[in-house]
Amino acid sequence: xxxxxxxxxxxxxxxxxxxxxxxxxxxxxxxxxxxxxxxxxxxxxxxxxxxxxxxxxxxxxxxxxxxxxxxxxxxxxxxxxxxxxxxxxxxxxxxxxxxxxxxxxxxxxxxxxxxxxxxxxxxxxxxxxxxxxxxxxxxxxxxxxxxxxxxxxxxxxxxxxxxxxxxxxxxxxxxxxxxxxxxxxxxxxxxxxxxxxxxxxxxxxxxxxxxxxxxxxxxxxxxxxxxxxxxxxxxxxxxxxxxxxxxxxxxxxxxxxxxxxxxxxxxxxxxxxxxxxxxxxxxxxxxxxxxxxxxx
Numbered sequence: 001x002x003x004x005x006x007x008x009x010x011x012x013x014x015x016x017x018x019x020x021x022x023x024x025x026x027x028x029x030x031x032x033x034x035x036x037x038x039x040x041x042x043x044x045x046x047x048x049x050x051x052x053x054x055x056x057x058x059x060x061x062x063x064x065x066x067x068x069x070x071x072x073x074x075x076x077x078x079x080x081x082x083x084x085x086x087x088x089x090x091x092x093x094x095x096x097x098x099x100x101x102x103x104x105x106x107x108x109x110x111x112x113x114x115x116x117x118x119x120x121x122x123x124x125x126x127x128x129x130x131x132x133x134x135x136x137x138x139x140x141x142x143x144x145x146x147x148x149x150x151x152x153x154x155x156x157x158x159x160x161x162x163x164x165x166x167x168x169x170x171x172x173x174x175x176x177x178x179x180x181x182x183x184x185x186x187x188x189x190x191x192x193x194x195x196x197x198x199x200x201x202x203x204x205x206x207x208x209x210x211x212x213x214x215x216x217x218x219x220x221x222x223x224x225x226x227x228x229x230x231x232x233x234x235x236x237x238x239x240x241x242x243x244x245x246x247x248x249x250x251x252x253x254x255x256x257x258x259x260x261x262x263x264x265x266x267x268x269x270x271x272x273x274x275x276x277x278x279x280x281x282x283x284x285x286x287x288x289x290x291x292x293x294x295x296x
Contacts, residue, residue, distance in 0.1 A: 002067070006057040008272055012248075012264040012290055013081075015040065016049035018059065020080045023070040025119055028084070030070075034061070052264060052291050078115040082263045086147040086256060087128065087140055088112065091265045094136040094242025098127055112141060128152065129160060129250070132213065134229065137164070137247025138265040154255045161251035163293060164205040164215060165267070166191075167244035167274055168224040169235050172201045178218040182211040189218040190295070195286050197278040200227055200235075202286070206295045215245060227274070240270045248293070264291075 010018060019031045019040070034040050035049055039062040042051055053059065061067065079091035090112055092098070098108045112125055126148040128140035140160075142148035154160075175192045188208040195202040201224075207214050213232075219225055220232035227234050228243035237244070251262045267275070276283045 002061045002063050004059045004061070006053045006055055006059065008055050008287065009266060009269060010053055011055040011266055011287060013053050013266050014049065014264065015042065015047045015051045015053065015059075017079075017081045018053060020083060021076055022061075022072065023067065024072050024076040024080075026070045030066075034067075050262065054291055055287065076115065078112055079266075081138055081265055082261065085143070087142055087151060088116075088125070089138055089140050089250070089263050091268075092131055092136055092139045092247075093268055094134055094240065094270065097133045098130050098139065101133075108139060109141070128155060131247055132216070132245075134242030135245045135247065136242060136265075136268050136271065138250040138263050139247070140250065150255050154252060158253070159210070161249070161262075161295070162207060162247065163249035163295060164207070165194075165246045165248045165271075165290075166203045166205050166215060166219065167200050167227040167271075167278065168203055168219050169200050169227055170224045171196060172203065172224055178222060180218060180221055182214060182217055185209075185211060187211045187214055187218065189215055191219075194289065194293075195279050195282060197280075200278055202275060202278065204293055216243070237274070240274065244271055244274055246271055248290075 015035065019034065035047065038046060040047055041060045042053065043058055080088060081091055082089040092108055096108050100107050109125055116122055123143045125141040125143065128142055128151045131137060131139055142151050172193050178189045181187055186209060190206045190208060192204045193201050194204055205215050216226050216229055216232050225232045225234035226243045226245050228237040228240050230236055234243060246267055247265060249264050254261050275286065279286050
């Protein structure tokens with residue numbers, strides 16, 4: 001048996017995502033066979049593709065020549081959270097734009113398309129949701145124009161379930177709703193304070209509407225900008241390539257299969273470091289609380 005201990009970098013990653021990154025070139029059917037056939041266990045118990053892993057979990061995988069052939073020597077350069085024939089959801093790192101904003105600038109689209117081409121499954125990707133350059137987390141791409149149309153209608157008609165984690169400057173109330181028009185349109189953001197530290201707090205944020213830079217603008221309007229968000233007067237961070245806003249969870253009813261899809265995005269190392277500094281001795285229990293998070 002092959003045994004793996006889940007670290008903080010894989011905290012809140014599904015079994016499906018763990019396998020996809022462990023065996024990046026494996027066909028979908030093979031990954032499904034490993035789980036359905038009982039070849040994988042978490043802490044000695046059977047698992048499903050959507051089993052959520054937490055730091056300290058022991059994942060065991062039956063060893064075979066085929067598995068060893070497919071196993072990555074080094075972690076793949078694209079963090080895949082979910083994938084099927086129509087979409088791929090990746091964990092966007094902070095500081096990388098989704099779209100090209102300057103000449104010769106690498107984008108998340110470029111990285112993802114190159115990865116799929118290297119894997120032998122080249123496609124042209126089309127963003128379904130968009131994150132700002134400094135924001136990290138779950139980003140959905142459609143694999144064809146047809147899929148882009150289908151998922152575009154989903155977003156327009158029913159929307160996506162979204163949960164963000166943000167480190168905001170200052171002392172905040174335990175929870176609240178920010179109602180403030182943006183660009184002349186109604187906008188509402190709900191938040192709950194998960195941990196109040198010295199000079200900043202970790203928030204669970206739900207954007208009820210979807211205006212540009214909504215979370216960043218709303219928090220700044222209350223006097224509590226996202227840490228590292230220099231555009232909206234957040235306290236600067238010299239050692240972080242973006243700002244402390246992370247698309248932690250996205251959910252939707254798959255418009256083709258009807259399946260309820262819930263996708264978690266593990267936090268980037270730099271954001272984990274910021275939380276460790278903020279929470280100190282309370283960091284371990286704070287980390288353990290993340291899998292159970294739900295909208296305010």
